[in-house]
Amino acid sequence: MRRSSHRLTRVFYVIEISGLRKTYRSRKRSVSAVDGVDLTVGEGEVYGVLGRSGAGKSTLLRCVNMLERPDAGTVSVDGVDLTRLSGKRLRVARHGIGMIHQHFALLSSRTVAGNVAFALEVTGTPRSQRAARVAELLDLVGLSDRADAYPSQLSGGQKQRVGIARALAARPKVLLSDEATSALDPETTESILRLLLDLNRRLGLTILLITHEMTVVKRICTSAAVMRDGRFVESGRVADLLRSDSELARDLFPIDAPTSVPGATVVDVTVSGEDADRPLLADLARRFDTDVRILGGHVETLATTRAGRWRLALDGDDNEAALDFLRKSGAQVGVHA
Numbered sequence: 001m002r003r004s005s006h007r008l009t010r011v012f013y014v015i016e017i018s019g020l021r022k023t024y025r026s027r028k029r030s031v032s033a034v035d036g037v038d039l040t041v042g043e044g045e046v047y048g049v050l051g052r053s054g055a056g057k058s059t060l061l062r063c064v065n066m067l068e069r070p071d072a073g074t075v076s077v078d079g080v081d082l083t084r085l086s087g088k089r090l091r092v093a094r095h096g097i098g099m100i101h102q103h104f105a106l107l108s109s110r111t112v113a114g115n116v117a118f119a120l121e122v123t124g125t126p127r128s129q130r131a132a133r134v135a136e137l138l139d140l141v142g143l144s145d146r147a148d149a150y151p152s153q154l155s156g157g158q159k160q161r162v163g164i165a166r167a168l169a170a171r172p173k174v175l176l177s178d179e180a181t182s183a184l185d186p187e188t189t190e191s192i193l194r195l196l197l198d199l200n201r202r203l204g205l206t207i208l209l210i211t212h213e214m215t216v217v218k219r220i221c222t223s224a225a226v227m228r229d230g231r232f233v234e235s236g237r238v239a240d241l242l243r244s245d246s247e248l249a250r251d252l253f254p255i256d257a258p259t260s261v262p263g264a265t266v267v268d269v270t271v272s273g274e275d276a277d278r279p280l281l282a283d284l285a286r287r288f289d290t291d292v293r294i295l296g297g298h299v300e301t302l303a304t305t306r307a308g309r310w311r312l313a314l315d316g317d318d319n320e321a322a323l324d325f326l327r328k329s330g331a332q333v334g335v336h337a
C-alpha cells in the first residue's frame, strides 16, 4: 500500500523582513519612520509599497540594503540576514541588491558607458571583462547607441535606463526602486515600467519598489502594501486586495460618481481575473429583471490580471437577491448606505 507523505515545504522568499523598526532621534523629537514592518517577497515578484510623503517608504527601502541600520528586526536577502553583517561581508552581500533612484544619481563627468563601467569596477569585475559586460548591459536597457553620451545629453528616461544598467552590473537577484519614475512624464514612465517588467520576466529579477503613483502598482506590481505612519495598513497580492474591501482597490480605481440615487440602491462592484470580462451586469439585469444603471467605473489590465470596478444603481431598495448573485459570482460588493 502506498502511503501518502505530507512533507512540510518552506516557501523561499528572496526578501524576508521581520519586526523592522527605525526611529530617528534628535534632541527635540523622535520619529518612528518604520514602526514594526513584516514583509516577504517571493522570487520573481514585483512588490510595491505605496504611501504618502513621510509614510516611511524610503527608510524601509534603505533598511533593505543596510544604507540605514534598523534599530530592531531582521532583513534577509537571498537567505542571508544582512543585519548580522558589516564591513566586507556586507559590501559583498550588497552586490546582490541593485538600486535605482528618482534622480538617477549618475556621475556627470563620465559617459553612459563610463557610468556602467564604474559599477563594474566597484563590484570587482576584472578589467578584461568590463567592456563586453558594459555593451551587454546597455543592450539590455536599449541604450547601445548612446554609450558615448554624457548624462547632461540624455533625456530623463535615458538617464534612468543608465541607472538600471548600472544597478544590474553585478547580476543582482533583487532590484530596489526608490520612486524611479516620479521625475518622469507619463509616456516615459510607461516605457521605464515596461523595461522593468521585461527585466523581471527575462532575468527572473525580484523587484521591491516604493512609489506614491498608482500607475506603477497597476502596471507592474504582483503584490503591494499600503504604508502609513511607519506601518503596513494593508498588504497582499494585488488580485486579492482588489477582491477585498481594500483601500488599494478604492485608490486604484477611483470612481467619480454619486453615492446616492433616489429610489435606487447604489453599490460598488469590484471583479478581477476572468470575471472582469464576463457579461456580469447583463446577467444581473436579465436574471433579476431590474434596471441596472452604470454610474461610473472602468475595466483595466493590471500586471497579472484584469480588473473592473463599477458603481451601479439598482432600481428599488430590495436588491438582496441581486447582490447575493454578484457576491456568488466572485465580485466584491460594497453597498452605499
Ligand SMILES: Nc1ncnc2c1ncn2[C@@H]1O[C@H](COP(=O)(O)OP(=O)(O)OP(=O)(O)O)[C@@H](O)[C@H]1O
Pocket: 024, 025, 031, 032, 033, 051, 052, 053, 054, 055, 056, 057, 058, 059, 060
Ligand atoms: N535622516 C533622517 N533624520 C531624521 N528624520 C528622518 C530622516 N529620514 C527620514 N526622516 C523622517 O522619517 C519619516 C519617514 O520618512 P521617509 O523619507 O522614510 O518617508 P517616505 O514615505 O519615503 O516619504 P518621501 O516620499 O517624502 O521621502 C518622516 O517623518 C521623515 O521626516
